[in-house]
Amino acid sequence: MNYDIVPLNELINQFARLPGIGKKTAQRLAYSILEQPPERAHQFADALVNARDQIHFCKCCQGLTDLEICRICDDEARDHTVVCVVEEPRDITAFERTREFRGVYHVLHGVISPLDGIGPEQLRVKELMARLSDGTVKEIIMATNPTVEGEATASYLSRLVKPMGIKATRLAYGIPVGGDLEYADEFTLARALEGRNEI
Amino acid sequence: MNYDIVPLNELINQFARLPGIGKKTAQRLAYSILEQPPERAHQFADALVNARDQIHFCKCCQGLTDLEICRICDDEARDHTVVCVVEEPRDITAFERTREFRGVYHVLHGVISPLDGIGPEQLRVKELMARLSDGTVKEIIMATNPTVEGEATASYLSRLVKPMGIKATRLAYGIPVGGDLEYADEFTLARALEGRNEI
Numbered sequence: 207m208n209y210d211i212v213p214l215n216e217l218i219n220q221f222a223r224l225p226g227i228g229k230k231t232a233q234r235l236a237y238s239i240l241e242q243p244p245e246r247a248h249q250f251a252d253a254l255v256n257a258r259d260q261i262h263f264c265k266c267c268q269g270l271t272d273l274e275i276c277r278i279c280d281d282e283a284r285d286h287t288v289v290c291v292v293e294e295p296r297d298i299t300a301f302e303r304t305r306e307f308r309g310v311y312h313v314l315h316g317v318i319s320p321l322d323g324i325g326p327e328q329l330r331v332k333e334l335m336a337r338l339s340d341g342t343v344k345e346i347i348m349a350t351n352p353t354v355e356g357e358a359t360a361s362y363l364s365r366l367v368k369p370m371g372i373k374a375t376r377l378a379y380g381i382p383v384g385g386d387l388e389y390a391d392e393f394t395l396a397r398a399l400e401g402r403n404e405i
Numbered sequence: 406m407n408y409d410i411v412p413l414n415e416l417i418n419q420f421a422r423l424p425g426i427g428k429k430t431a432q433r434l435a436y437s438i439l440e441q442p443p444e445r446a447h448q449f450a451d452a453l454v455n456a457r458d459q460i461h462f463c464k465c466c467q468g469l470t471d472l473e474i475c476r477i478c479d480d481e482a483r484d485h486t487v488v489c490v491v492e493e494p495r496d497i498t499a500f501e502r503t504r505e506f507r508g509v510y511h512v513l514h515g516v517i518s519p520l521d522g523i524g525p526e527q528l529r530v531k532e533l534m535a536r537l538s539d540g541t542v543k544e545i546i547m548a549t550n551p552t553v554e555g556e557a558t559a560s561y562l563s564r565l566v567k568p569m570g571i572k573a574t575r576l577a578y579g580i581p582v583g584g585d586l587e588y589a590d591e592f593t594l595a596r597a598l599e600g601r602n603e604i
Contacts (some may be wrong), residue, residue: 210468210476211468211470211471211473211475212450212459213455213459213460213471213502214456214460214469214471215454216452216456217452217455218453219458219571220448220449220452220453221443223432224434224437225433225437226430226433227434231425233498234424234425234495235423235424235426236456237493237494237495238423238424239453239456239457239590240456240457240460240469240485242457242538243577244458246422246459247453247454247456247457248453248454248457249419250419250450251449251450251454252414252450252452252454253415253418254416254419254421254438254446254450254453255447256412256415256416256449257412257415257416257435257438257439257505258438258441258443258445258446258447258502259414259443259446260412260437261410261412261413261439264594270410270413270439271410272411272412272413273568277409294436295436295439295490296433297430299432347417379553392446
């Protein structure tokens with residue numbers, strides 16, 4: 207005999223399919239939905255469907271947007287001569303939070319990783335090259351992650367763009383602000399020494 | 406100027422309203438929805454709406470069900486003379502997982518907590534009394550949580566039912582199976598000593 211409540215199990219399963227959400231957490235989240243007024247569940251459902259159906263990649267930067275060209279690419283006030291190349295759309299949010307960067311972005315949607323069968327053709331490199339062809343862009347900032355694959359992708363792209371007379375730069379390595387030297391790994395510390403600045 | 410993607414922010418906010426989900430996790434979950442095929446988001450949305458609209462409280466035990474009387478209360482094969490009284494619907498799931506209990510349940514939907522203004526009238530005590538009135542029930546097992554409020558509720562209810570000739574029992578206290586004595590607190594250990602059994 208099975209005492210399961212089918213719609214509840216279905217909801218638990220849906221939560222459990224989210225990354226980092228285990229069975230127990232999924233259960234807790236599902237029960238919390240049942241404890242809320244029905245409007246809340248409906249709002250949540252609408253938000254899911256709307257986000258998935260309305261958001262797609264910007265034709266220009268390949269970031270996420272609900273418009274044809276995203277608000278950043280479409281903004282005349284931004285510096286379109288500097289392109290910050292990132293791995294994933296969420297990285298744009300991280301840079302925007304700094305409120306320091308006034309250029310535009312390009313999302314690769316991954317990094318070169320031969321072991322996973324991902325080469326430049328699998329990434330949005332073609333789209334980046336198309337953007338660079340009209341001569342507007344003067345600099346690309348390689349803001350891929352500080353991993354082996356991120357490094358390889360950065361150096362691959364910089365070799366591609368340099369012959370076009372475009373400056374390629376890389377984010378600085380060093381100790382994180384507010385961090386503790388005691389916990390800094392030797393590679394980071396070595397890079398921080400190497401890149402030291404006069405004060 | 407605001408570069409926010411409205412439907413994405415709305416989805417992040419919805420995730421962030423779930424218990425134990427912070428802003429960062431909400432962001433990660435929302436992006437994961439965008440990375441999945443649209444059907445997934447639609448299935449998730451359906452599951453939310455179905456669960457919230459179809460699930461309500463069982464007329465008998467006050468647990469969750471999508472039927473009028475839940476599958477447990479409706480099961481003739483179960484022992485309807487023993488009622489396990491729990492705080493929340495999710496506690497039923499915990500007991501059902503043991504596969505040991507063959508009786509039925511009653512959900513109080515909370516515990517007596519004078520500081521929070523919760524007395525017996527705010528709980529499903531009236532419904533419990535109505536169930537006990539026909540003389541079928543011989544024993545109620547107080548399975549409220551081992552907290553001050555849970556204890557108070559258990560002793561309040563046992564005082565109510567004893568004059569009706571119904572046996573009131575309480576879950577045993579002791580060391581958890583698979584636990585380590587070193588980490589057992591003194592109160593638990595004292596109770597485990599007190600309730601020791603001959604082997």
